[in-house]
């Protein structure tokens with residue numbers, strides 16, 4: 001009796017589950033009942049936060065119009081299609097096209113997310129657009145890049161050097177609280193994990209070709225005049241939560 005009591009005492013301070021006889025182990029929790037998953041819910045094209053001509057002369061109205069109403073709209077349609085198909089595949093338990101629809105979801109999902117951010121991180125020049133970062137964002141830029149100028153140089157170089165279609169992105173990395181500049185090919189390739197984009201520049205040809213043709217560097221230089229630093233600062237605050 002004594003032995004047993006002291007055994008139980010020892011077991012209690014040690015690893016109880018590892019040494020108790022199986023008859024004393026707690027019952028395995030009941031298998032949860034299957035639930036119906038969240039139904040497919042379509043994504044919606046957000047409106048531009050300003051008229052298409054508002055970013056002139058740096059970005060022309062026609063480019064903005066086409067970019068938003070055709071290109072971004074196309075990503076919303078593509079993402080909805082992919083997610084609807086994936087939802088049907090789950091229902092039917094038929095994953096014959098899983099690779100195709102997963103890729104489509106990443107491509108169009110990346111496009112929808114980045115464009116939704118892109119419209120907001122720009123504002124009319126002199127009326128919210130241009131100038132430089134303020135407050136915590138400015139501090140973080142100086143801390144991570146040395147100066148605002150050094151950050152702009154790296155970001156512009158990343159944008160100019162994107163091979164084919166893609167983006168330059170400023171991300172907040174949660175694991176070490178740093179800002180990092182990365183590129184994205186298409187909308188999603190070359191991403192890193194644990195990072196949240198807070199500023200992005202679209203360098204697909206559809207973003208600048210009507211006005212700048214092959215002069216991507218000129219478009220990049222002009223774009224700094226419409227960056228909405230207040231919004232970028234809010235994106236940083238949000239990412240830090």
Ligand code: MN3
Pocket residue numbers: 067071115202204206207
């Ligand atoms: Mn685009």
